[in-house]
Amino acid sequence: MSWSDDFYSSMSVDELREKARKALREAEGKGRHLAPVIVPGRTICRTWWGKAWCRNMEQYLDYENRLPRGRSYVRNGAVIDLIIGEGKVSALVQGSRSRPYEVEIRVSALGKAKMKKVSALCSRELDSLEELVKGKFPKSLETLLTEEGALFPTAREIRFDCSCPDWALMCKHVAAVMYGIGVRLDENPFYFFILRGMDPEALLRHTVEDHVEKLLAHRDVKNDRIIADAEMEKLFHLEEE
Ligand SMILES: [Zn+2]
Structure with a gap:
């Protein structure tokens, strides 16, 4: 365990919270609007898809005690900023130092x-897309996460x-941000x-x-048949009485 790890573990949860609040106040004072991750209770992710995200990343981020510390950090408001962009997550995580650490996560397109x-699965499950628009990840699209297309990286x-000094493969700040992404996914599965x-x-x-094109294609088929029927009638002079 490095010196900085010792130092972190000696910092109490109350101290961490206070530091995070101070960093937020300072940023606001400078006119910088941050987007902190807020976890109201002990449960970090509430939805099935947010929980699934956490389980998935825990499989490959299991570095000793980084995950429990990451959870503690996100629960105590240490992720003071988290922005998800195309293939990229930028976050600020408050640690023991007064200046928050910068975390960047990149996900391949x-x-x-x-x-x-x-696209194909979404087309087959058109009704489910309405749920998605309303902020719920439909169960019927679950295979999108792990199998078809596999949205989970x-x-x-x-x-x-991460800009922290004990950065190796992974630190608790990154773990905290990964849980923070889960919280954002809870709120908006489009992420x-x-x-x-x-x-x-x-x-x-x-x-x-x-979908509309396919529907119209069906209509054309029907029209063709109607025309064909009309032609058949003409052919057999059925319209003449
Ligand atoms: Zn770090």
């Missing part, structure tokens, strides 16, 4: 084949970086798509347009 699979599809470089609005538009 989905390849074309996987994007197609995501694997260990090879995700890169972490699953954004993280993998997909524009959710474009996906929705594409899916709906594709």
Whole structure:
């Protein structure tokens, strides 16, 4: 255990909370609006998809005691800023020093084949998309996370970086941010798509347009048959009485 780890563990939860509050106040004072991760109780993620995100990342982020500390950090308001952009998460995590640490997480964009699979499943489950728009990740799209398209990044599809001194492969600040992402996903499951470089609005538009086109194609088939019937009637002079 490094010196800094000793130092961190000697810092009480109350101290951490106070430091985080102070950092937020200071940022606000400078006119910088931060987006802290707020966990109201002990439960970090409340939805099935947020919990699934946490379970998935715990599989490959299991570095000794980093995960429990990461959980403690996010519960106590240490993630004072967390922004999810296309394939990228930028966050500020308050630690023992007065200056918060900068964490950056990069997630690889989905390849074309996987994007197609995501689109195809969304098209098959058009009704479920309404749930998604309302902020719920539908159970019927669960395979999107792990199998079809696999929106969950694997260990090879995700890169972490932190400005803290005990940065190695992974630190508690990164762990805290990963849980923080789970909290954001709880609130807005579209972040699953954004993280993998997909524009959710474009996906929705594409899916709906594709569906409309298919419906119209069906209508054309019907019209053709009607025309054909009319022609048959003409052929047999059935319209003449
Ligand atoms: Zn760190």
